[in-house]
Amino acid sequence: MGDAKGDGDGLNGHNGHNGHNGDEPTTCDEVAQRVLRACRKKDDGAVVTYVGRNDDNQTIVRVRAGNAASVGALQSSMQGIFPFARVRAHESVLDGTLHAEIVVPTAQDEWRFACADANTHKAVRMVKVVAFVLLIGGAALYVNELVV
Numbered sequence: 001m002g003d004a005k006g007d008g009d010g011l012n013g014h015n016g017h018n019g020h021n022g023d024e025p026t027t028c029d030e031v032a033q034r035v036l037r038a039c040r041k042k043d044d045g046a047v048v049t050y051v052g053r054n055d056d057n058q059t060i061v062r063v064r065a066g067n068a069a070s071v072g073a074l075q076s077s078m079q080g081i082f083p084f085a086r087v088r089a090h091e092s093v094l095d096g097t098l099h100a101e102i103v104v105p106t107a108q109d110e111w112r113f114a115c116a117d118a119n120t121h122k123a124v125r126m127v128k129v130v131a132f133v134l135l136i137g138g139a140a141l142y143v144n145e146l147v148v
Contacts, residue, residue: 028052031059031082031104038077039063039100046074049099059104062090064097074100084113 032051039046045066052060063078065071075087078100086103105113118124 028059032061034081035061035063035078035102038081039074042073042077050101054103056109057106058109060101061104062099062101064099071098071100078102084110084117 028051032048036046036048043066047064047066048061049064050060050062054060061078063074065074071089075089079085079087079102082102082104084105088101090099090101091097092099
């Protein structure tokens with residue numbers, strides 16, 4: 001699988017899949033590829049500097065901006081592809097460069113966040129109320145048929 005820039009098989013033009021031995025890319029690789037593609041739409045010089053997982057099994061990707069865009073532009077690109085992810089900026093203590101970082105939740109966490117977000121909308125709550133009223137009405141009609 002080629003990288004987003006088309007000059008290699010992995011991230012930033014390098015071969016390999018984050019040190020694992022299989023031929024298939026890992027979820028971390030796929031997330032990093034999506035992040036890099038989104039960032040390179042705003043900054044062709046964007047480079048992935050870190051890909052890994054935290055203790056909660058969430059994927060972490062850090063991207064250093066090239067000269068064409070700010071870290072804020074990279075952050076907005078990242079937030080656009082993973083709306084439930086945490087996006088922030090970090091300064092490297094080694095060289096003082098700024099990096100945009102995204103922490104992508106697991107699929108289960110995304111589902112939970114999406115359900116919680118959907119439950120905050122009035123239309124969804126109204127549909128639930130209507131469904132409940134129809135269920136109660138149907139049960140009442142069924143009981144009425146049994147009695148009569």
